[in-house]
Amino acid sequence: MAKNMPFVVRFQLPSGAHSFQDLVYGWTHHDVASVEGDPVILKGDGFPTYHLANVVDDYKMAVSHVLRGEEWLISTTKHLLLYQALGWHPPEYAHLPLLLNKDGSKLSKRQGDIFIQHFVQKGYLPDTLLDIITNCGSGFSGNQTGRTLPELIQQYNLQSISTHSALLDLEKLPEFSRVHLTRWIEGADTRAQLVAQLQTLLQEKFKDLIFDREYIERILVLRKGHLNILTDLLSPDYSYLWVRPAVHQEDLHGLSSEASDIGRLVVQILQNVRHDTSLDVLSKELKNHLQQLKTTKYSTSMKVLRLALSGRETGPSVAEMMLSLGVEESMIRVQKSLLS
Template identity: 85%
Template sequence: MKKMKEICGAGNLQSLNGITGSMNPQRHFVELHMESFLHLGGLRTALYNYLFAKKHGGNFILRLEDTDRSRLVPGAADGIEDMLEWAGIPPDESPRRGGLFGPYEQSQRLSLYHEAVQALLESGSAYRCFCTPQRLELIKKEALRRRQTPRYDNRCRHLTSAQVQEKLAQNLPFVVRFQLPSGAHSFQDLVFGWTHHDVASVEGDPVILKGDGFPTYHLANVVDDYKMAVSHVLRGEEWLISTTKHLLLYRALGWRPPAYAHLPLLLNKDGSKLSKRQGDIFIQHFVQRGYLPDAMLDIITNCGSGFTGNQIGRTLPELIEQYNLQSVSTHSALLDLDKLPEFSRVHLSRWIEGADMRAQLVARLQTLLREKYKDATFDREYIERILVLRKGHLILLTDLLSPDYSYLWVRPSVQQEDLHRLSSEASEIGSLVVQILHKSRHDTSLELLSRELKSHLQQLKATKYSTSMQLLRLVLSGIKKGPSVAEMMLSLGVEESIIRVQKALCS
């Protein structure tokens, strides 16, 4: 049976290892490395893998890399899975959901790694290293003093069997290292083409089993990929240089390796590296700000290759349909977050247009309003009417909680002197508008109400039409700028608009 795998890597990260997918008759695996919480680069790589798996009928599977016990971040695994679910790309199999290829925590798969290490030791492809941390630190300092790249000198590779047994008898601590063969080793990457790397010329033999009995990423990755029957690996470009080591491990274990595709990096619009120190690259930040998942998925795919064109407004089904691994280029994707508001506006408008998605927005806004205004309640029809009227103007749903829209939820306090300062015909304006609203009570539209207001208020002798609009906007909202007066009236509803006008102008 042919198997397939995708791995998504988001940088030099540890502790969360895996998103996989399966399909029949092919199996896809995706792997995500995270030391803390999901950020934009990780989301993009996870998305590319999700799209690839779903386009080919696969499952999305999450695997937890928790073998580096010193770098575990409490809550990170659940946080990442929560963010994947929020983004609409939830794993089908994971530590939380289970699945056929579990366990999905590497700390529960130690026997598989030890079995592989034993096979490598017996074949001579690996060896025990008894070098102390102090010796390794001296090697590092000496290399730096000579302005060389630090690397292990492979000293313990040359220990005889008798020497190894003697040290074991002394209960000396050790790690297990993989013996790198010399010479350049080539492989064909599905994105970058043919590449080769003489890893032994620049690196010392890597540790594959640490002193605490836990594997390093290189070994655990290879063993898990093989045991989970994976054939294609998609991951970040930063892992390209490590692929040679993984292929050498496959060869030493006598296993058939998967095919590899390395995805170009996601960078800032100026070409600089996305930095967690910026604080706003974590997905949780965008969730808290109120951005829709559709907008985030759209912008991180819009700036790169692998899709048809760069139009704004693509949904997840459209991304799946358009995704083409063969069209992914080697150029880094430049992310311009200054464009995110426009992406958000387009997708929020799309949600407002759809009845089911609009219902979700209404429910969410009702929750936010209850949190802000405590005892206040706002019915679904009222909120839905506001959303429809503001479609195309809102960037975020939470915009409606800003002071500019407080008039929708709380009646404004208006000073009479401010009104009479604008017009000496304030009472006449109020009476006229109330008549128009009564006439429009049963059937009106934004265009019709706008025409009615204009045709009647333009007939006033002492007050300009524009001044009348300023007066009414102040009466309705307490603010000097905002939506048109007609839209304010339709948003508030005829009855509420009459109450506000009568209270301010006709009393």
């Protein structure tokens, strides 16, 4: 130092194996001095290494328990010896088994799709990610889908953690997501957040169109339990909700020679529909009226109406489509496709 030469500061370790009790792995022994040698605790630029910074930081913050990945298990002896050298009481340590891919391979940054931001951009809720990660590991009396953060906190038991690695099965993510998205739609405050998010996404995709918050909320409530992620509503399957489809009359009349009669009956129904009509009531009204047709089966009538309303052969029930679109928009589409 007097000669102004570059130097580092090492921590001189006592020889021999040192034992400590980990809250998950039990008693652990590691002769760090003979295996690794004296660790550097201050680098040549004067900055501390992780080992020293970690110990000082935890002590200054009065950390009582350190929970971290099992890869740090062999470093814990160094940290405990640093606590001893500094005359500080150490926290308790619990090392957690690794989170692995479904096939047992390690999660890697090179995969690209394991970053939290990737799932956020896909539309997954924080509750969903927290639930599936805790579900695939241990620390709980049993696994179940749909636990909230308060429930996880209440049920968590450190003594229940095993030393076996947890396998992350992302194929189950849509199932977990559907449960949590349904819960968010059911809650007034969380539903308002979803409406705002979807409104922003729609404005980004359909720049010249304005979507009413009440309309978006109605769609969310009607589609509750059918959506895995919020961005499902931006897929081609739901494009009819945001843009009027191009429907060819010959396609409709090809399904039924009574296509015009179907249109007239439906217009009559919609003219008498109350603004608060339920899905069940509208479904019954459609069935009662459309059974009056001479040659067209009810199921075929539904195909005609679904195509007229959405331009698609599959999708939600016709009654749900009508309630989603609203009476006025439904009448416009039926009249344009079947009666013009």
